[in-house]
Amino acid sequence: RITYTIVISGLCQAKKADDAHRLFKKMKNSGCSPDFVAYNTLLNGFCKLGRVDEAFALLKSFEKDDFKLGLRGFTSLIDGLFRAKRYDEANAWFRKTFEANVEPDVILYTVMIRGLSEAGKFHDAKKLMDEMNQSGLVPDTYCYNAVIKGFCDAGLLNQARSLQLEILNRDSFPNTCTYTILICGMCRNGLVVEAQQIFNDMEKVGCFPSVVTFNALIDGLCKAGELEKANLLFYKMEIGKNPSL
Protein backbone atom coordinates (compact mmCIF):
# COMPACT_ATOMS: atom_id res chain seq x y z
CA ARG A 1 0.00 0.00 0.00
CA ILE A 2 2.79 2.35 0.82
CA THR A 3 4.40 1.57 -2.50
CA TYR A 4 1.23 2.57 -4.29
CA THR A 5 1.09 5.77 -2.35
CA ILE A 6 4.66 6.63 -3.18
CA VAL A 7 4.02 6.25 -6.88
CA ILE A 8 0.78 8.19 -6.65
CA SER A 9 2.68 10.95 -4.91
CA GLY A 10 5.30 10.94 -7.63
CA LEU A 11 2.68 11.21 -10.36
CA CYS A 12 1.06 14.09 -8.51
CA GLN A 13 4.34 15.92 -8.24
CA ALA A 14 4.75 15.49 -11.96
CA LYS A 15 1.32 17.10 -12.33
CA LYS A 16 -0.15 13.90 -13.68
CA ALA A 17 -3.21 13.92 -11.48
CA ASP A 18 -5.25 11.81 -13.87
CA ASP A 19 -2.66 9.09 -13.98
CA ALA A 20 -2.46 9.25 -10.22
CA HIS A 21 -6.19 8.86 -10.03
CA ARG A 22 -6.06 5.84 -12.33
CA LEU A 23 -3.43 4.22 -10.18
CA PHE A 24 -5.48 5.00 -7.12
CA LYS A 25 -8.43 3.13 -8.59
CA LYS A 26 -6.19 0.26 -9.51
CA MET A 27 -4.93 0.18 -5.98
CA LYS A 28 -8.43 -0.17 -4.64
CA ASN A 29 -9.34 -2.83 -7.19
CA SER A 30 -6.36 -4.87 -6.21
CA GLY A 31 -7.66 -5.06 -2.68
CA CYS A 32 -5.46 -2.43 -1.12
CA SER A 33 -7.52 0.02 0.83
CA PRO A 34 -6.07 3.50 0.80
CA ASP A 35 -5.36 5.16 4.11
CA PHE A 36 -5.52 8.83 4.97
CA VAL A 37 -2.09 9.46 3.51
CA ALA A 38 -3.16 8.12 0.14
CA TYR A 39 -6.34 10.18 0.27
CA ASN A 40 -4.45 13.34 1.11
CA THR A 41 -1.92 12.69 -1.60
CA LEU A 42 -4.52 12.41 -4.32
CA LEU A 43 -6.51 15.36 -3.07
CA ASN A 44 -3.43 17.49 -3.12
CA GLY A 45 -2.56 16.31 -6.61
CA PHE A 46 -5.73 17.85 -7.96
CA CYS A 47 -5.69 20.88 -5.69
CA LYS A 48 -2.31 22.08 -6.67
CA LEU A 49 -3.44 22.17 -10.27
CA GLY A 50 -6.39 24.26 -9.23
CA ARG A 51 -8.76 21.42 -10.13
CA VAL A 52 -10.74 21.88 -6.99
CA ASP A 53 -14.07 20.61 -8.17
CA GLU A 54 -12.60 17.25 -8.93
CA ALA A 55 -10.93 17.32 -5.55
CA PHE A 56 -14.26 17.98 -3.88
CA ALA A 57 -15.84 15.14 -5.79
CA LEU A 58 -13.08 12.86 -4.62
CA LEU A 59 -13.48 14.10 -1.09
CA LYS A 60 -17.14 13.18 -1.16
CA SER A 61 -16.34 9.66 -2.20
CA PHE A 62 -13.59 9.40 0.38
CA GLU A 63 -15.92 10.48 3.10
CA LYS A 64 -18.17 7.59 2.23
CA ASP A 65 -15.21 5.44 3.15
CA ASP A 66 -14.95 7.19 6.51
CA PHE A 67 -12.17 9.53 5.58
CA LYS A 68 -12.05 12.63 7.74
CA LEU A 69 -10.44 15.74 6.42
CA GLY A 70 -7.46 16.76 8.53
CA LEU A 71 -5.10 19.69 8.63
CA ARG A 72 -3.17 18.70 5.55
CA GLY A 73 -6.31 18.06 3.56
CA PHE A 74 -7.76 21.41 4.52
CA THR A 75 -4.51 23.06 3.55
CA SER A 76 -4.53 21.42 0.14
CA LEU A 77 -8.12 22.39 -0.56
CA ILE A 78 -7.65 25.97 0.53
CA ASP A 79 -4.50 26.25 -1.50
CA GLY A 80 -6.35 24.84 -4.49
CA LEU A 81 -9.20 27.29 -4.08
CA PHE A 82 -6.75 30.17 -4.08
CA ARG A 83 -5.05 28.81 -7.16
CA ALA A 84 -8.44 28.72 -8.81
CA LYS A 85 -8.99 32.27 -7.58
CA ARG A 86 -12.05 31.22 -5.63
CA TYR A 87 -11.30 33.51 -2.75
CA ASP A 88 -14.61 33.45 -0.95
CA GLU A 89 -14.64 29.71 -0.82
CA ALA A 90 -11.07 29.68 0.42
CA ASN A 91 -12.09 31.91 3.30
CA ALA A 92 -15.11 29.78 4.01
CA TRP A 93 -12.99 26.67 4.18
CA PHE A 94 -10.56 28.36 6.48
CA ARG A 95 -13.43 28.94 8.85
CA LYS A 96 -14.50 25.36 8.42
CA THR A 97 -11.10 24.32 9.62
CA PHE A 98 -11.83 25.81 13.02
CA GLU A 99 -15.31 24.37 13.04
CA ALA A 100 -13.81 20.96 12.54
CA ASN A 101 -11.63 21.61 15.58
CA VAL A 102 -8.53 21.54 13.47
CA GLU A 103 -5.86 24.00 14.58
CA PRO A 104 -4.16 25.80 11.71
CA ASP A 105 -0.40 25.64 11.69
CA VAL A 106 2.21 27.84 10.09
CA ILE A 107 1.79 26.21 6.71
CA LEU A 108 -1.93 26.82 6.57
CA TYR A 109 -1.46 30.40 7.65
CA THR A 110 1.17 30.82 4.98
CA VAL A 111 -1.20 29.54 2.33
CA MET A 112 -3.83 31.98 3.53
CA ILE A 113 -1.45 34.90 3.66
CA ARG A 114 -0.14 34.22 0.20
CA GLY A 115 -3.61 33.77 -1.23
CA LEU A 116 -5.03 36.88 0.35
CA SER A 117 -2.06 38.97 -0.71
CA GLU A 118 -2.43 37.78 -4.26
CA ALA A 119 -6.06 38.77 -4.17
CA GLY A 120 -4.97 42.22 -3.11
CA LYS A 121 -6.45 41.74 0.34
CA PHE A 122 -3.30 42.72 2.02
CA HIS A 123 -4.95 43.95 5.18
CA ASP A 124 -6.69 40.68 5.77
CA ALA A 125 -3.37 38.98 5.26
CA LYS A 126 -1.76 41.16 7.87
CA LYS A 127 -4.56 40.44 10.29
CA LEU A 128 -3.97 36.76 9.87
CA MET A 129 -0.31 37.23 10.51
CA ASP A 130 -1.05 38.91 13.81
CA GLU A 131 -3.51 36.21 14.65
CA MET A 132 -0.88 33.64 13.93
CA ASN A 133 1.67 35.32 16.15
CA GLN A 134 -0.84 35.62 18.94
CA SER A 135 -1.58 31.95 18.84
CA GLY A 136 2.06 31.30 19.53
CA LEU A 137 3.05 29.99 16.12
CA VAL A 138 6.51 30.93 14.96
CA PRO A 139 6.71 31.97 11.33
CA ASP A 140 9.36 30.24 9.28
CA THR A 141 11.15 31.48 6.20
CA TYR A 142 8.36 30.40 3.83
CA CYS A 143 5.92 32.38 5.86
CA TYR A 144 8.08 35.45 5.94
CA ASN A 145 8.59 35.18 2.22
CA ALA A 146 4.85 35.19 1.65
CA VAL A 147 4.45 38.31 3.76
CA ILE A 148 7.44 40.02 2.19
CA LYS A 149 5.99 39.35 -1.23
CA GLY A 150 2.73 40.82 -0.05
CA PHE A 151 4.49 43.99 1.04
CA CYS A 152 6.36 44.18 -2.26
CA ASP A 153 3.22 43.75 -4.32
CA ALA A 154 1.59 46.48 -2.28
CA GLY A 155 4.55 48.76 -2.98
CA LEU A 156 5.56 48.88 0.68
CA LEU A 157 9.20 48.24 0.09
CA ASN A 158 10.55 49.62 3.33
CA GLN A 159 8.33 47.35 5.30
CA ALA A 160 9.41 44.46 3.15
CA ARG A 161 13.03 45.19 3.91
CA SER A 162 12.55 45.60 7.61
CA LEU A 163 10.78 42.28 7.68
CA GLN A 164 13.75 40.74 5.94
CA LEU A 165 15.90 41.94 8.80
CA GLU A 166 13.43 40.70 11.35
CA ILE A 167 13.81 37.15 10.14
CA LEU A 168 17.25 37.06 11.66
CA ASN A 169 15.90 37.98 15.08
CA ARG A 170 13.65 35.00 14.91
CA ASP A 171 16.34 32.43 14.38
CA SER A 172 15.46 31.84 10.78
CA PHE A 173 17.39 32.86 7.74
CA PRO A 174 16.40 34.61 4.58
CA ASN A 175 16.95 32.26 1.69
CA THR A 176 17.46 32.71 -2.03
CA CYS A 177 13.73 33.14 -2.58
CA THR A 178 13.60 35.92 -0.01
CA TYR A 179 16.19 37.87 -1.91
CA THR A 180 14.61 37.17 -5.26
CA ILE A 181 11.30 38.46 -3.99
CA LEU A 182 12.96 41.65 -2.77
CA ILE A 183 14.96 42.15 -5.96
CA CYS A 184 11.84 41.70 -8.00
CA GLY A 185 9.91 44.09 -5.82
CA MET A 186 12.59 46.76 -6.05
CA CYS A 187 12.79 46.45 -9.83
CA ARG A 188 9.07 46.69 -10.30
CA ASN A 189 9.00 49.88 -8.29
CA GLY A 190 11.80 51.49 -10.23
CA LEU A 191 14.49 50.92 -7.63
CA VAL A 192 16.94 49.04 -9.79
CA VAL A 193 19.93 50.38 -7.93
CA GLU A 194 18.59 49.00 -4.70
CA ALA A 195 17.93 45.72 -6.41
CA GLN A 196 21.55 45.46 -7.47
CA GLN A 197 22.63 46.23 -3.97
CA ILE A 198 20.53 43.44 -2.58
CA PHE A 199 21.92 41.15 -5.22
CA ASN A 200 25.45 41.98 -4.12
CA ASP A 201 24.61 41.69 -0.44
CA MET A 202 23.12 38.25 -0.62
CA GLU A 203 26.34 36.53 -1.53
CA LYS A 204 28.04 38.04 1.49
CA VAL A 205 25.54 36.25 3.66
CA GLY A 206 26.22 33.00 1.90
CA CYS A 207 23.04 33.02 -0.13
CA PHE A 208 23.64 32.31 -3.77
CA PRO A 209 21.54 33.65 -6.58
CA SER A 210 19.68 31.05 -8.58
CA VAL A 211 18.67 31.26 -12.20
CA VAL A 212 15.45 32.82 -11.05
CA THR A 213 17.34 35.51 -9.17
CA PHE A 214 19.43 36.31 -12.21
CA ASN A 215 16.38 36.42 -14.41
CA ALA A 216 14.63 38.80 -12.06
CA LEU A 217 17.50 41.24 -11.99
CA ILE A 218 18.32 40.97 -15.69
CA ASP A 219 14.69 41.61 -16.49
CA GLY A 220 14.66 44.60 -14.17
CA LEU A 221 17.82 46.03 -15.70
CA CYS A 222 16.48 45.60 -19.21
CA LYS A 223 13.23 47.30 -18.42
CA ALA A 224 15.17 50.15 -16.84
CA GLY A 225 17.21 50.52 -20.01
CA GLU A 226 20.44 49.40 -18.36
CA LEU A 227 21.34 47.03 -21.12
CA GLU A 228 25.09 46.99 -20.52
CA LYS A 229 24.61 45.96 -16.94
CA ALA A 230 22.14 43.34 -17.96
CA ASN A 231 24.64 41.97 -20.39
CA LEU A 232 27.36 41.89 -17.81
CA LEU A 233 25.14 39.95 -15.49
CA PHE A 234 24.26 37.54 -18.24
CA TYR A 235 27.94 36.99 -18.75
CA LYS A 236 28.49 36.36 -15.03
CA MET A 237 25.72 33.85 -15.09
CA GLU A 238 27.38 31.89 -17.85
CA ILE A 239 30.63 31.83 -15.96
CA GLY A 240 28.87 30.58 -12.89
CA LYS A 241 27.64 27.61 -14.83
CA ASN A 242 31.16 26.65 -15.74
CA PRO A 243 33.30 26.45 -12.64
CA SER A 244 36.19 25.28 -14.78
CA LEU A 245 36.47 28.79 -16.18
Added chain:
RNA sequence: GUGUGGCAUUG
Protein backbone atom coordinates in the same frame (compact mmCIF):
# COMPACT_ATOMS: atom_id res chain seq x y z
C1' G B 1 12.33 2.99 11.02
C1' U B 2 9.57 4.23 4.87
C1' G B 3 4.64 7.47 1.83
C1' U B 4 0.67 13.13 2.15
C1' G B 5 0.18 20.10 2.67
C1' G B 6 2.96 26.11 1.81
C1' C B 7 7.95 30.33 -1.12
C1' A B 8 10.71 33.64 -5.94
C1' U B 9 11.71 35.65 -12.26
C1' U B 10 10.24 36.13 -17.50
C1' G B 11 7.16 33.75 -20.86
